[in-house]
Amino acid sequence: MRAMKEIGTVAVAENLARVQERIEAARRRAGWRSEVRLVAVTKQVPPERIAEAYRAGVRHFGENRVQEFEDKRRWLVLPEAVWHLVGHLQTNKARRAVELFDRLDSLDSARLAEKIAGAAAAMKRTVPVLVQVHLGEEATKHGIEPELALEMVEQMARLEAIAIEGLMTMPPFLEPAERVRPYFRRLRELAEEIDRRRLPSVRMSELSMGMSHDFEVAIEEGATQVRLGTALFGPRPAR
Numbered sequence: 001m002r003a004m005k006e007i008g009t010v011a012v013a014e015n016l017a018r019v020q021e022r023i024e025a026a027r028r029r030a031g032w033r034s035e036v037r038l039v040a041v042t043k044q045v046p047p048e049r050i051a052e053a054y055r056a057g058v059r060h061f062g063e064n065r066v067q068e069f070e071d072k073r074r075w076l077v078l079p080e081a082v083w084h085l086v087g088h089l090q091t092n093k094a095r096r097a098v099e100l101f102d103r104l105d106s107l108d109s110a111r112l113a114e115k116i117a118g119a120a121a122a123m124k125r126t127v128p129v130l131v132q133v134h135l136g137e138e139a140t141k142h143g144i145e146p147e148l149a150l151e152m153v154e155q156m157a158r159l160e161a162i163a164i165e166g167l168m169t170m171p172p173f174l175e176p177a178e179r180v181r182p183y184f185r186r187l188r189e190l191a192e193e194i195d196r197r198r199l200p201s202v203r204m205s206e207l208s209m210g211m212s213h214d215f216e217v218a219i220e221e222g223a224t225q226v227r228l229g230t231a232l233f234g235p236r237p238a239r
């Protein structure tokens with residue numbers, strides 16, 4: 001048992017080291033434009049492996065389902081971990097999500113924003129959020145259409161208990177990853193456009209984009225957060 005566990009520890013730590021080198025190389029190519037935060041996406045990853053990542057130095061974690069995180073969380077004691085919700089949230093789970101997560105990175109409707117703001121206000125909290133933008137068809141149907149993003153952000157900005165910090169997207173899976181570049185660029189341009197409006201209480205300092213197969217291209221296009229599952233933990237079983 002002990003030997004197995006140690007092999008596992010080495011694996012996540014080694015994957016992390018390799019990924020960090022690739023992140024730094026991509027930042028160098030991009031002229032060190034921004035800091036890049038690694039968010040380890042731990043959906044379907046058991047608590048022991050999450051703890052390994054924490055021991056290896058990861059502090060930001062992402063889950064895409066409220067219920068799954070609620071089930072796993074009791075097995076995790078990671079005092080400095082910051083938990084991001086990165087998946088679609090149903091409005092009836094907004095309150096629970098605000099209780100469980102530190103950051104909500106996949107805000108995809110005005111109605112949801114209102115629910116979240118209501119829950120956060122009741123808890124006397126301000127929740128940092130990213131607005132998810134829908135670019136392209138395949139990857140997910142969730143997210144706000146780019147043409148409506150500015151208007152939505154303006155609406156959401158009136159809600160006091162949420163702090164809009166940037167945009168997130170989940171583009172289609174395309175090979176080679178270079179083909180995803182236009183989507184990343186589009187998200188950055190959209191953030192710049194919104195930023196120029198200087199909306200009160202809206203910052204566009206975070207761009208959450210890039211997953212295991214395309215994060216280097218995302219960083220070259222200005223990502224400040226990359227969301228990595230497979231590159232750290234290996235392939236997930238099919239749901």
Ligand SMILES: *Cc1c(COP(=O)(O)O)cnc(C)c1O
Pocket residue numbers: 041043064086087170211212213227228229230231
């Ligand atoms: C699963 C998931 C990821 C990580 O995907 P990998 O390809 O395994 O790196 C990133 N973002 C979201 C929203 C996800 O659901």
